[in-house]
Each structure stands twice: as structure tokens, then as C-alpha cells.
Amino acid sequence: MNAVISSEQLTMHFRGCDALRGVDLDIQPGTVFALLGENGAGKTTLIRILTGFQSPSSGSCRVCGIDPLSQPLEIRRRIGYVADQPALYDWMTVGEIGWFTASFYSDPFFDKYRESIRLYEIPEDRKIKNLSKGQRAKVALALALANDPELLILDEPTSGLDPMVRREFLESMIGRALSGRTVFLSSHQISEVERVADTIAILHDGKIRVCEPLDQLKGSMTEITISVEDPLVATPSFPEPAEILCETTSGRERQIIVKHFDAAMIEGIESSQSVVGVRVRAMSLEEIFIAYTRGSITSPESIVSSQDDSLEDHRAVETEVSP
Numbered sequence: 001m002n003a004v005i006s007s008e009q010l011t012m013h014f015r016g017c018d019a020l021r022g023v024d025l026d027i028q029p030g031t032v033f034a035l036l037g038e039n040g041a042g043k044t045t046l047i048r049i050l051t052g053f054q055s056p057s058s059g060s061c062r063v064c065g066i067d068p069l070s071q072p073l074e075i076r077r078r079i080g081y082v083a084d085q086p087a088l089y090d091w092m093t094v095g096e097i098g099w100f101t102a103s104f105y106s107d108p109f110f111d112k113y114r115e116s117i118r119l120y121e122i123p124e125d126r127k128i129k130n131l132s133k134g135q136r137a138k139v140a141l142a143l144a145l146a147n148d149p150e151l152l153i154l155d156e157p158t159s160g161l162d163p164m165v166r167r168e169f170l171e172s173m174i175g176r177a178l179s180g181r182t183v184f185l186s187s188h189q190i191s192e193v194e195r196v197a198d199t200i201a202i203l204h205d206g207k208i209r210v211c212e213p214l215d216q217l218k219g220s221m222t223e224i225t226i227s228v229e230d231p232l233v234a235t236p237s238f239p240e241p242a243e244i245l246c247e248t249t250s251g252r253e254r255q256i257i258v259k260h261f262d263a264a265m266i267e268g269i270e271s272s273q274s275v276v277g278v279r280v281r282a283m284s285l286e287e288i289f290i291a292y293t294r295g296s297i298t299s300p301e302s303i304v305s306s307q308d309d310s311l312e313d314h315r316a317v318e319t320e321v322s323p
């Protein structure tokens with residue numbers, strides 16, 4: 001099948017910053033694809049390149065079979081795109097902006113737009129400048145969806161939406177993918193993404209660290225806790241295809257995040273020098289994200305506190321093995 005989005009070795013150098021350092025993508029039609037990354041990981045930069053708003057420093061990409069660099073207008077006509085901070089004409093009313101945008105598209109753009117606006121309960125005669133943040137997000141979404149695009153690109157789509165609309169909106173994305181269209185989400189809301197995405201990519205330090213179907217990714221990652229008598233003894237090695245992503249030592253316990261772990265390996269670890277216990281557990285997408293982006297993961301408490309400084313203490317003893 002032809003990829004909806006493909007890219008080869010995309011790089012983006014800004015002054016003093018390498019936002020993208022060789023991004024390869026291959027996104028198939030009928031997918032809800034989620035791009036996860038920390039603040040500043042390069043998500044918006046990548047989206048701006050894919051939508052023809054930004055030229056990459058090097059590399060190439062195709063979106064819906066078109067090169068966004070040479071045909072930026074054609075790309076924007078074919079896809080729906082909602083930026084993280086949608087630019088809307090503040091002086092227009094909600095109705096006027098729909099009517100104005102409809103002039104660039106064929107029927108029934110305006111009818112579809114009005115349908116969404118009614119659903120979101122936004123008065124058509126209200127000026128854009130007087131809308132709340134969430135209402136602006138809804139207008140931007142209604143505009144992006146009215147053309148029923150084969151590819152919908154959404155940068156932080158649910159920020160500003162209330163929980164009910166958020167839920168309905170995300171569920172409607174699954175419906176879109178089932179009908180063969182493609183949704184590309186960039187988000188920080190990992191638990192939300194987990195409910196709707198079928199493919200996950202983690203962008204870290206300007207590179208795609210992993211890009212896999214969600215089930216496959218979750219099924220392949222395991223947290224192993226090894227209790228040792230002597231903390232100075234080296235961690236037992238794991239036979240192939242197992243791959244250690246990161247390892248954390250805390251006293252006599254070692255937590256190791258392993259990709260492609262097999263339960264048959266437990267016996268070998270248990271019989272290793274100094275090992276007195278082995279615990280194994282599956283990981284949530286949030287934990288996997290942290291493992292790929294920070295090389296650190298331990299208890300649920302540390303995940304909850306991952307946004308604050310308390311993680312720093314823990315990170316002092318971690319060893320990262322780059323994926």
C-alpha cells in the first residue's frame with residue numbers, strides 16, 4: 001500500500017539547535033498515528049515541514065503522494081490541519097470564517113462546517129475574538145474536518161477542549177481511520193493517545209526512537225526488577241533478541257527496561273551470580289515513553305512526579321543505554 005506520509009532523513013537546523021536529526025517515517029492509510037515527544041522534541045517542526053510551512057535543511061518527504069516543498073498549496077487543499085495555536089481571523093464571526101474558508105473548497109464544505117459548529121454549540125454570529133480558548137479550538141477543528149480530508153494532522157488536538165468533547169472527538173478519530181482515512185496526532189496526553197492510536201512514534205532528540213503498532217510496542221516492553229545480594233556485581237546479560245533500553249540501580253535492586261524479553265529468560269537470570277529475586281511486569285505506554293525519552297523509570301510514584309524535580313534525585317543513579 002502507498003504510504004500517506006513518508007519521509008527520509010529529514011533534518012532541520014535552526015540557529016544553535018538541531019530540531020530534527022534524520023527523521024524517517026512511513027505512515028500507512030487507515031491509521032490513527034500518534035507522535036509523542038517531550039517539549040521541544042521537534043513535533044511541531046516536523047508537522048510544519050509535512051504541511052509545507054517550513055523547508056527542511058535536508059531530506060525529503062511526501063504527503064498524500066505530493067512533495068510539500070514544491071506544492072505547499074496543493075498539500076493544504078488535500079489535508080486537514082489544526083495547529084497547536086490555530087491562526088483564525090479574529091474580526092470574522094464563526095459563520096463568516098466558515099463561509100470564507102468554504103470558498104477554497106468544493107461543496108458541501110460549508111454545510112459540514114455548520115453541522116460541526118451546531119454540534120459544538122457555538123453561536124454562528126459570535127466574533128472569533130470573543131470566543132473562549134476551547135471554542136476557538138472547536139472552530140479550528142470544524143474547519144479542518146469540513147473537507148473530510150484523507151489526512152488530518154492535529155498538533156495537540158484536545159488542548160482546551162472539555163472532557164466530554166475531548167472524548168467524543170477522539171472516538172470520532174477511530175471512525176475516520178476505519179473508513180480508510182488517516183489521522184496524525186501530536187500530543188502530550190499519553191493516556192488519551194493510548195485509547196485511540198493504533199501506531200505510536202516517539203520522537204526524542206530530533207530522531208524517531210521507535211515507531212510501532214501500539215499493541216506490538218506494549219507487548220514487546222518489559223520492566224524487570226532484579227534483587228541482588230551484592231550491588232557491585234554486574235547485571236546479568238540478556239540473550240538476543242532482548243535489548244536493554246535502560247537500567248536503574250537503587251540499593252540492592254536493579255530495574256531494567258528490556259525490549260523483546262521472553263519469560264524463558266527468567267530462569268537464566270535467576271541462576272546468575274548474586275541474584276536472589278526477579279520480578280517482571282508489563283509497562284504502560286506512559287512508562288514506555290519515559291523509558292525512551294529519559295532512560296529512566298521506576299515506581300508509579302516516580303512516573304506521577306516525572307514533571308517535577310523529584311525525578312532528578314532518581315536520575316542521579318541511572319545508566320542509560322541509548323536505543
Ligand SMILES: Nc1ncnc2c1ncn2[C@@H]1O[C@H](COP(=O)(O)OP(=O)(O)OP(=O)(O)O)[C@@H](O)[C@H]1O
Nearest residue numbers: 014015017019037038039040041042043044045046
Ligand atoms: N524558528 C525557530 N528558530 C529557532 N529554533 C526553533 C524554531 N522553531 C523551533 N525551534 C526549536 O526547535 C526545537 C523543536 O521545537 P518544536 O516546536 O518543533 O518542538 P515541539 O516538540 O513541538 O515542542 P512542544 O511540545 O513544546 O510544542 C525547540 O528547541 C525549539 O526551540
